Amino acid sequence: ETGVTQTPRHLVMGMTNKKSLKCEQHLGHNAMYWYKQSAKKPLELMFVYNFKEQTENNSVPSRFSPECPNSSHLFLHLHTLQPEDSALYLCASSQDTGQGGGYTFGSGTRLTVV
Amino acid sequence: GENVEQHPSTLSVQEGDSAVIKCTYSDSASNYFPWYKQELGKGPQLIIDIRSNVGEKKDQRIAVTLNKTAKHFSLHITETQPEDSAVYFCAAGDSWGKLQFGAGTQVVVTP
Numbered sequence: 001e002t003g004v005t006q007t008p009r010h011l012v013m014g015m016t017n018k019k020s021l022k023c024e025q026h027l028g029h030n031a032m033y034w035y036k037q038s039a040k041k042p043l044e045l046m047f048v049y050n051f052k053e054q055t056e057n058n059s060v061p062s063r064f065s066p067e068c069p070n071s072s073h074l075f076l077h078l079h080t081l082q083p084e085d086s087a088l089y090l091c092a093s094s095q096d097t098g099q100g101g102g103y104t105f106g107s108g109t110r111l112t113v114v
Numbered sequence: 115g116e117n118v119e120q121h122p123s124t125l126s127v128q129e130g131d132s133a134v135i136k137c138t139y140s141d142s143a144s145n146y147f148p149w150y151k152q153e154l155g156k157g158p159q160l161i162i163d164i165r166s167n168v169g170e171k172k173d174q175r176i177a178v179t180l181n182k183t184a185k186h187f188s189l190h191i192t193e194t195q196p197e198d199s200a201v202y203f204c205a206a207g208d209s210w211g212k213l214q215f216g217a218g219t220q221v222v223v224t225p
Contacts, residue, residue: 002159042118043158043203043215056212090157102148103213105157 003027006091006106013081014114021076021109023091030096032074033103034066037088049074050097081113116141118206120216127223133191135219137204140185144206147180147187148213152201161202162189194223 004025013019023032034046048056049068063085065077074091088110092103117140127133139147145166150158164171164178164187171178175194180187187206191198201220207213 002157004157006157040123040217042217045212048212092157097212102160102163105150105159107155107157 002104002106004091004093004104004106006089006109008109009107010110010112012112012114013078015081015083017081018077018079020078021089021091021111023074023076023106025072025091025093025104025106027093027104029093029104030071031094032068032071033092033094034074034076035090035092035105037090037108043090047076048097055097078111081111083113086111086113116144116206116208116212116214118204118214118216120204120219122219123217124220125222127194127221129194129196129223129225131194133189133194133198133221133223135189135202135204135221136186137188137206137216138184138186139206139214141206141208141214142185143208145209146207146213147178148205148207149176149178149189150203150205150215152203152218154200158203191221194221196223196225199223 007022031050036044046060047066067075088108090108091106094103120137148163151161152158175192177190201218204216205213
C-alpha cells in the first residue's frame with residue numbers, strides 16, 4: 001500500500017451508465033491528481049486539485065467530472081463514456097503543487113467501456 | 115509547455131548486466147526529475163529523484179545523472195535482477211509541482 005487508495009480496482013460500464021471512481025489519501029498531502037494511462041502512451045494529466053480547489057483541467061471532455069470534497073478525497077464521476085475512454089485511471093497526491101516534489105500514486109482503476 | 119522524451123521504449127537485459135534509460139526535456143525551468151517504477155497491476159512508485167542543483171545521485175543499485183546544459187537525465191540500474199522487470203517512467207517538473215512524464219520503458223530482465 002502506498003497510502004493512496006483507489007476504488008474500485010476494476011470497472012466495466014456501458015456507454016449510458018453513470019459511475020464514480022474514488023481516491024483517498026491519508027498522507028497529509030494537499031494536492032491530488034487524476035491521470036489517464038493508456039497503452040503505449042505517456043501518462044495524461046486530467047485534473048489537478050490543490051487545497052480542494054481545481055487548479056488545472058487539461059482539456060478533459062465534460063463526460064469526466066471531478067469532485068474534491070476535502071484534501072483527502074477525490075472523485076471522478078463518469079457518464080456517457082466512449083469505448084476509447086477505456087484505460088487505467090490513476091490518482092496521485094503530493095504535498096502541494098508549489099513544492100515541486102514527487103507524487104504518490106494509487107494502484108489505479110482499470111476501466112472498460114463497452 | 116514541457117515535453118519529455120524517453121528512450122528506449124523496450125529494453126531487454128541479461129540478469130547481472132546494467133540497464134540505462136535516457137530522457138530529454140525541453141523546459142529549462144524544470145528543476146525536479148523523478149523516476150517511477152510501475153509493476154504489473156500497480157501504480158507507478160517513486161524509486162529515485164534528483165534536483166537540478168545536483169549532477170548525480172545513487173541509491174544502492176540505481177543511480178540517476180543529470181546534464182542541465184544538454185537537458186538530459188538518465189537512470190542506471192546495475193547488477194539487474196528479475197525483480198527489476200517493470201515499466202520505468204521519467205518525469206520533469208518545475209517549481210509549481212507539475213510533472214510531465216515520459217512514455218515509459220518496458221524493462222525485461224532475463225535469467
